[in-house]
Amino acid sequence: MMSSDCSDTASFSALPPGGHRAVARCDALGVAPYSEEKDQLFRPYLSASYRATCDCIAGWMQSAGMKTRIDAAGNLVGRYEGLTPDAPALLIGSHIDSVRDGGRYDGMLGVLMGVELVAHYAAQGRRFPFALEVIGFGDEEGSRFPAAMLTSRAVAGLLKEAPADMQDPAGITLQDALAEDGLARERMPEASRKPEEILAYLEAHIEQGPVLEAENRAVGVVTAIAAQYRFRVRMKGVAGHAGTMPMTLRQDALAAAAEAVLAIEKIGQSGPSDLVATVGQLTVVPGVPNVVPGEVVFSIDVRAGDAAVRNAATAEIHTALEALAARRKVTLEISLQQDLPATPCDAALTDMLSEAAQSVTGTVPRRMVSGAGHDAMILAALSPVCMLFIRCEGGISHNPAEAVNPSDVEQAFQVMTRFIEDFAGRRP
Numbered sequence: 001m002m003s004s005d006c007s008d009t010a011s012f013s014a015l016p017p018g019g020h021r022a023v024a025r026c027d028a029l030g031v032a033p034y035s036e037e038k039d040q041l042f043r044p045y046l047s048a049s050y051r052a053t054c055d056c057i058a059g060w061m062q063s064a065g066m067k068t069r070i071d072a073a074g075n076l077v078g079r080y081e082g083l084t085p086d087a088p089a090l091l092i093g094s095h096i097d098s099v100r101d102g103g104r105y106d107g108m109l110g111v112l113m114g115v116e117l118v119a120h121y122a123a124q125g126r127r128f129p130f131a132l133e134v135i136g137f138g139d140e141e142g143s144r145f146p147a148a149m150l151t152s153r154a155v156a157g158l159l160k161e162a163p164a165d166m167q168d169p170a171g172i173t174l175q176d177a178l179a180e181d182g183l184a185r186e187r188m189p190e191a192s193r194k195p196e197e198i199l200a201y202l203e204a205h206i207e208q209g210p211v212l213e214a215e216n217r218a219v220g221v222v223t224a225i226a227a228q229y230r231f232r233v234r235m236k237g238v239a240g241h242a243g244t245m246p247m248t249l250r251q252d253a254l255a256a257a258a259e260a261v262l263a264i265e266k267i268g269q270s271g272p273s274d275l276v277a278t279v280g281q282l283t284v285v286p287g288v289p290n291v292v293p294g295e296v297v298f299s300i301d302v303r304a305g306d307a308a309v310r311n312a313a314t315a316e317i318h319t320a321l322e323a324l325a326a327r328r329k330v331t332l333e334i335s336l337q338q339d340l341p342a343t344p345c346d347a348a349l350t351d352m353l354s355e356a357a358q359s360v361t362g363t364v365p366r367r368m369v370s371g372a373g374h375d376a377m378i379l380a381a382l383s384p385v386c387m388l389f390i391r392c393e394g395g396i397s398h399n400p401a402e403a404v405n406p407s408d409v410e411q412a413f414q415v416m417t418r419f420i421e422d423f424a425g426r427r428p
C-alpha cells in the first residue's frame with residue numbers, strides 16, 4: 001500500500017533524477033508513516049515505519065527500472081541488470097534505519113542516491129557490463145536491538161548466526177520482529193552474497209562532521225573508517241566525610257578522574273587531526289554533596305584512521321593514568337569494551353572517486369578519515385569499498401537539525417555518475 005507521499009502527485013515528481021530529487025525524497029520520508037513518531041523522525045529496524053519506508057522506496061526503485069526484494073535480513077535490495085543477465089553488480093547503498101529523533105539524510109541519502117543513479121541511466125536506456133544494485137540496510141544505527149549492523153554483516157557473510165536472546169525495549173525479540181515480515185532469525189545469514197557477485201560497494205553519506213563546511217567543499221573522499229577502542233575505567237579511592245577529611249589525607253577518586261579526563265584530552269590533541277579521544281560517560285559513587293567520592297567509573301573512546309596511531313595514543317593514555325593514579329593513591333582498573341579495526345577504503349576505487357570529484361568540482365578533493373562507523377566498513381569483508389562524503393550544515397547529525405544543501409547533493413550525484421562511467425570504462 002503506497003502513501004500519497006510516494007505517488008506521482010508528490011511535489012518532486014517533476015524533478016529529473018538527481019541530487020535535488022534525492023533530497024526531496026529524503027524530506028518526504030522524514031515524517032509519519034515513515035517515522036514511528038509524529039513530531040520527530042524515528043525509524044527503527046523492522047518497525048511499521050521501516051516497512052512503510054521500504055515499500056515506498058521499492059516503488060521508486062521499480063519506477064527506475066529495478067527489480068526489488070527484501071533479503072533474508074530485512075534489507076531492501078533493488079537490481080538493474082547489466083548488458084548481460086546475472087552479471088556481477090556494483091552495489092550502491094547505505095542504511096534505512098535512524099536513531100531516535102534523528103535527521104532525514106543520515107543513511108537515507110546514500111540509499112536514494114543509488115535509486116537516482118539507476119533512474120538516470122534507465123531514462124537513457126543505458127546499461128553497463130555489470131548490474132547496478134541498490135541496497136538499504138536495516139540496522140546500521142542499532143536503535144532498536146542491542147546490536148548494530150547485523151544486516152550488513154549478514155550480507156557480507158560475517159553473520160554465522162544471529163543472536164538468539166535479543167529484545168527491543170518493548171520486550172519484542174528479534175525473532176518475533178523478523179517473523180512479522182515473514183523472516184526468520186535462523187535464516188538471516190542467507191542474506192550473504194558471494195564475493196564474485198559484488199564487484200565493489202559505493203556509499204555516499206553525509207559527513208556528520210564540520211570539516212567540509214569549514215573548507216567550503218561540497219564533497220570529500222573517504223580514505224578509511226577509523227579504528228576504534230572503547231574502554232571502561234574504574235578508579236577507586238576512599239570515600240570520606242566532606243567536612244572532616246583533611247585535604248592532605250584524601251584519596252578522591254573524582255579529582256583523580258578529572259585529571260585523567262584532561263590528560264586524555266591533551267593526548268588526543270597531540271596527534272594527527274583524525275586522532276580523537278573522548279570521555280563521554282562518568283559515574284561518581286556515592287555521588288552526594290557531602291561525601292568525598294570513593295569511586296568513579298568512566299568511558300574512553302579513542303579513534304584514528306590508522307590503528308598504529310590509535311594504539312600509540314592509547315598506550316600514552318594508559319601510562320598517564322597509571323602515573324596519576326599512583327600519585328593520588330587511587331586504584332586503577334581499565335577494561336577493553338570494544339576494538340574495531342580500521343577499514344581502509346580500496347585505494348584504486350578511492351583514486352577513481354577522487355578523480356571524479358576533481359572533474360566535477362574543479363578542485364582536488366579533500367581526503368578524509370571517517371570517525372563514524374558505516375556499513376561500508378562491514379562490506380569491506382565482501383568487496384572493495386569506497387565512500388563519498390557530502391557536506392552537512394554545521395556538521396550536525398543524529399539530530400532533527402541535520403541539513404544538506406541540495407546543490408551539494410547534486411554535485412555528489414554528478415561525481416557518482418562519473419565514477420560509475422569510469423568504473424565501466426576501466427573494466428576489461
Ligand SMILES: [Zn+2]
Nearest residue numbers: 095106107140
Ligand atoms: Zn549513517
